[in-house]
Amino acid sequence: MKAVVCKQWGLPELLDVADISPPIPGPGQVLIEVHAAGVNFPDTLIIQRKYQVQPELPFSPGGEVAGRVKALGLGVSNWNVGDRVVGSATFGGFAQEAVIEAERVVPIPEGMDYSVAAAFVLAYGTTLHALKDRGRLKSNETLLVLGAGGGVGIAAVEIGKAMGARVIAAASDSGKLELCIAHGADAVINYTTEDLRERLKELAPNGIDVTLDPIGGERSEAAFRCMAWEGRHLVVGFAAGEVPKIALNLPLLKGASIVGVYWGNFLRRDAETTRAHMRDLFALHASGSVRPPVTRSYRMEEAGQALRDVMERRVKGKVVILTR
């Protein structure tokens, strides 16, 4: 089978496409004939050995795949060969075949194509877990989404609206902000040209109830200083490259919380709730409340370009790699 292969740690340009032996599903695993693989920020980290999980070389990056079940490992009885599924792994997805734990796979609803399914699981799964389980976002609360034009960000705009919140979307350029408005944002802030804190004071004089923060860096503290009483700042990631340090007098003064979000670990600890979340998300998709924007698809030979585009902040919404 054809696969994108990382043979040495480093930048996306070092990735190769090669013919390699397909993986064999072990006990409790399924082999998936991959049609589309979602591209996510962690894929850019794992090839540079900067991610919390470090596979042995060589390996294929790619954390989420959509396709058909091709074979079943020992003890797997809840799937049939030919089922259309989407699943999340940590790596191995930028390939024509991938193995995934059977419990980390869900059926693709009728009418959803492979590209959309592959763009859905990680970003939307993380975001629902963040807003519902960790942030306890309530209807009519004000939600601030940083990096709102990215994968997790646009999911947060949509899911936040579906949960009844007023959503303020903040991002670095006007194209991303237009996408946020098209996906339901009530107000937008361009944090490259506008002062984030000043604009937040204007847009939310009573403060922000929940901030979803996938970027880190200097903007985390600016946002945190605009929290409402008992606000929740959800730490999702550090795409800006810097882990911010926030003085603990700030949460004290606001009665506010800094709350960690780690979807991969949640999934390992509570696969059942994760599956229930996916069912809820697919229902939201069927009703038209969430519509993941797949703005570009790449061939496997362009995987390096796809990851470079993510690193250079050129991606709007979600992008996928088509493997066939």
Ligand SMILES: NC(=O)c1ccc[n+]([C@@H]2O[C@H](COP(=O)([O-])OP(=O)(O)OC[C@H]3O[C@@H](n4cnc5c(N)ncnc54)[C@H](OP(=O)(O)O)[C@@H]3O)[C@@H](O)[C@H]2O)c1
């Ligand atoms: N905790 C979890 O369970 C979990 C799960 C999934 C993802 N994550 C993390 O969440 C973050 C977002 O993931 P994603 O897949 O949504 O990524 P993405 O689509 O690439 O979006 C990230 C956004 O971050 C902003 N950004 C700011 N500085 C950046 C920089 N130096 N390089 C790249 N982007 C930068 C960009 O928006 P602007 O250009 O508008 O600033 C970009 O749209 C990542 O850190 C990822 O590791 C965490």
